[in-house]
Amino acid sequence: MSELKPGATIGILGGGQLGRMLSVAASRLGYRCHVYEPGAAPAGDVAHRLTTAPYEDQAALRAFAESVDVITYEFENVPTAALDLLESLRPIRPNRRALAVSQDRLSEKDFLTGIGLCTAPYRNVETEADLPEALAALGAPAILKTRRLGYDGKGQIRFSDAGHRDWTGAPSVLEGFVDFSAEISVIVARGADGQVAAYDPGLNVHREGILRTTTVPCGLSAGLLTDAVLIAARIVNALDYIGVMGVELFVTAEGLVVNEIAPRVHNSGHWTQAGCAVDQFEQHIRAVAGLPLGDGQRYADVEMQNLIGDDVLRLPELLKQPRMQVHLYGKGDARPGRKMGHVNRVL
Structure with a gap:
């Protein structure tokens, strides 16, 4: 190429x-x-x-x-x-296979387990009639997620017990409970020449199904950080991927569990704009343009915070704070749950 x-x-x-x-x-x-x-x-x-x-x-x-x-x-x-x-x-770029895998949660989990990675236990729930058997197999608590189109907590139903009450209205995947202590994400890039480069894993905090903050460093052991990067590299290599990908992982007592992948630049990678010489957006452009990947080494500790809905009204206050980088998205209507921008604070 x-x-x-x-x-x-x-x-x-x-x-x-x-x-x-x-x-x-x-x-x-x-x-x-x-x-x-x-x-x-x-x-x-x-x-x-x-x-x-x-x-x-x-x-x-x-x-x-x-x-x-x-x-x-x-x-x-x-x-x-x-x-x-x-x-x-x-x-x-990235290729159609990456899209096909990530567009369907069942395909994604089958792919991940097929290359030897650990995911939450899961069952395909094609119709509402399949749900009781899936709940009986996995137990509760569990989460029912539509196989397609869900994001930021949309298209999900949580079951605190095995009682069957609700249905998503579309083919879904039931995920069993994962006892995790933290969620991290790895932003990984793969170039057209097969070179792989990963940014430091970030610690994610969600509220109401929406990412609120990502912080680097994430505070995990060197061994777990290495494992996280190796998992991300295995995924992009298996897909013959070109571009940047976000890989979300649960940290458990037994090791790392892959939550989901996103075949694109990712919200949890915005911190790279303030922490690296080459951020995730430039890295993606380099990859799809056939250029060498850039230096993703982190040179600062950073906390990224999303500005959700009325959070954007804090702009005058945020602009006065030291070591604060503000990114607004040009959206006019600050609806509840809508991502209006983000800030990167150098720690």
Whole structure:
């Protein structure tokens, strides 16, 4: 794979905050970005070009693909038919296999266990009629998650006992209880030449199913940190991956358990903007453009905090604080649960 020259155009599927920050990183390396987004697009404020059209619009998809040199994405739930058309015209990085695995929680868990990694115990729950048997097998507490489209705690039902009360309304996976002391994530990159580079694992704190903070260093032993990086490397190598991936892990008394993977830049990697010479967004652009991966060594301790909903009203206070880096996403309506921005505080 030859590297993209400055002036080339990178297509990004999805126009949210991740696409916005990818566009900024690409511009620093001399690339233009063309964003394709069916709805509101914060990335459109900074990208070179924006196409606003549904993923079912084949003419718009074709015109988009023909205007770019390579295609990447900021979220994984792009319809298969759209990907089929785009892939016939331009390379997609990361590849389609990574998307297929991550779009379906059952496929993801089957893939992870198939390469020898530990996940939560799970059962496929194709219909509501399958749920009692799955609950009997795994016991309670347990979490029922839709196989597709769930994120930030959406599409999930928690069962505190084995009684059958609710149903997601779609094919799902029932996950058994994991007794964990912490959740960490590894942001890992793999280049077109097979080189793998990982950032230091970060400690994640969630509330109401939404990531609130990520802190590095995460405070784990050197042995567990090494294990976390090796797990992430095994995943990207098994997928022949090109780009940045987020790998979420539970820390248990028996070792590390993979919670989920995200085949894209990840919220828990935003701290790299203040802690590393090359952040996760530039690293992803380097990978999909065929450039050498950058130096992801951490040179500062950092806490990333998401600004959720009305948190953004604290902006005047945050701007006065020392060693504080503010990133706003250009969203107008501060709805409850909506990610409006984040801050990176150098500790």
